[in-house]
Amino acid sequence: MFNIMEIKPAFADDIYGFTDSLLAWLNDKQQKAPDGEILKILLNKAWEKNLAEEQKIVQHALFMIYQINLSHPLSAPAQRQYDPDVLALKNRLEQAWIEHEFNHVEIPDEVFSSEHFGDYLKKVWKSHNASHHSLFDFLERQATKQQVDIFLKSDSALNLIFFDLVAWTLIGSQPETRGTISENLWDEIGEGDNVFTHVNLYKEVLKKQKIELKDNHYIDMYDSAALAGHNAFMLGAINREHYYKLLGVMAMTEVLDPPQYEKLVNGCLRLGLSESEVKYYTEHITIDIRHGDDWLYKVIDVIADKYPLSRQEFYLGSLLRLQTAERYYDSLLERIKIS
Numbered sequence: 576m577f578n579i580m581e582i583k584p585a586f587a588d589d590i591y592g593f594t595d596s597l598l599a600w601l602n603d604k605q606q607k608a609p610d611g612e613i614l615k616i617l618l619n620k621a622w623e624k625n626l627a628e629e630q631k632i633v634q635h636a637l638f639m640i641y642q643i644n645l646s647h648p649l650s651a652p653a654q655r656q657y658d659p660d661v662l663a664l665k666n667r668l669e670q671a672w673i674e675h676e677f678n679h680v681e682i683p684d685e686v687f688s689s690e691h692f693g694d695y696l697k698k699v700w701k702s703h704n705a706s707h708h709s710l711f712d713f714l715e716r717q718a719t720k721q722q723v724d725i726f727l728k729s730d731s732a733l734n735l736i737f738f739d740l741v742a743w744t745l746i747g748s749q750p751e752t753r754g755t756i757s758e759n760l761w762d763e764i765g766e767g768d769n770v771f772t773h774v775n776l777y778k779e780v781l782k783k784q785k786i787e788l789k790d791n792h793y794i795d796m797y798d799s800a801a802l803a804g805h806n807a808f809m810l811g812a813i814n815r816e817h818y819y820k821l822l823g824v825m826a827m828t829e830v831l832d833p834p835q836y837e838k839l840v841n842g843c844l845r846l847g848l849s850e851s852e853v854k855y856y857t858e859h860i861t862i863d864i865r866h867g868d869d870w871l872y873k874v875i876d877v878i879a880d881k882y883p884l885s886r887q888e889f890y891l892g893s894l895l896r897l898q899t900a901e902r903y904y905d906s907l908l909e910r911i912k913i914s
C-alpha cells in the first residue's frame with residue numbers, strides 16, 4: 576500500500592497482545608515499544624520451535640514495519656522510519672527469519688564456478704518446485720470463477736506496489752545496469768501512458784471481475800507464507816546489504832511469471848473471460864520473458880563478473896523468492912480448494 580496515513584494490519588489481535596501494541600506504537604498512538612520479553616518468546620517459538628502461529632505474528636510485525644517506507648510523508652509512521660527502537664526491532668526480526676530461511680542451505684560450488692551465472696540461476700529456477708507448482712494447473716483446468724477471484728484478490732497487494740519495488744532496484748545500482756533497469760521501470764509505468772501502467776492494468780482486471788479493491792488490498796487474506804513472500808522483496812529494497820538479494824528476488828519473479836500466467840489466463844478463458852479482461856496477465860506472459868533475461872544477463876551477470884562474491888547473494892536472493900513462493904502457492908492452493 577502506498578501513501579497510507581496509518582499502518583494497515585493483516586490482523587490486529589494475537590494472544591500475546593504484541594501485534595496490537597506494535598501497531599499502536601508505529602501509528603504513534605502509544606509511546607511505548609512492544610514488550611521485549613514477549614518478542615523473545617515469539618522469536619523462539621517461531622524459529623526455534625517452528626510454530627506456525629508465532630511465525631505469522633513475527634512475519635506480520637516485519638510486514639507492518641516495512642509499510643513505513645511507503646507511508647504518506649506527512650503521516651505518523653513516516654516519523655518513525657529511522658527511530659532507533661524501530662530499527663532495532665526490524666533488525667532482530669530480519670536476522671531471526673533469514674537465519675531460519677537459509678539454515679538448510681549449502682552454497683553449491685557452481686555458484687562460484689559456473690561460467691554463465693545467469694544460465695545457472697535459470698537452472699535453479701527450473702529445478703525448484705515453485706517453477707511448476709500445481710496451483711497453476713488447478714487454476715488452468717479446474718478452478719471455478721469464485722476460486723480464480725480468490726487468486727486475484729490475493730495477488731493484489733504485491734502487484735500494486737511493484738513499480739516501487741522495481742524503482743528501489745535503481746537506487747545505487749551499478750551504472751552499466753541502469754539503462755536496463757530503467758527500461759523495466761518504463762514498462763511498469765506503461766511507457767508513460769497512464770492507462771497502461773501495470774498498476775492500472777491490474778486494477779482493470781479487478782474492476783472487470785467486479786472485485787472491489789479494498790483499502791487494505793486484501794492483506795487480511797495473508798497468512799505467514801504470503802507475508803514472507805511480500806517481506807522477501809522489502810528486505811532487499813530497504814536494506815543496502817541485501818540489495819543483491821533483491822536483484823535475485825526480481826530475476827526469479829520475472830522467470831516464474833510467464834509460464835504460470837499462461838496457465839492462469841487459460842483458466843480464465845475456460846471460464847469465459849476474454850483476453851482483454853486479463854490484459855495485465857497476458858501482457859506479462861510476453862514482457863516478463865524479456866525482463867527475466869534482462870535481470871539475469873544484463874544486470875546480474877554484469878555485477879557477478881565484477882564482484883564475484885556477489886554470486887552468493889544473488890543465489891540466496893533467488894532461493895528466498897523461490898522458497899517463499901512455493902510456500903505461498905502451497906497455502907493459497909489449499910485455501911482455494913476448501914473455498
Ligand SMILES: [Fe+2]
Pocket residue numbers: 737763773859
Ligand atoms: Fe509488471
Ligand SMILES: [Fe+2]
Pocket residue numbers: 829862863866
Ligand atoms: Fe516484469
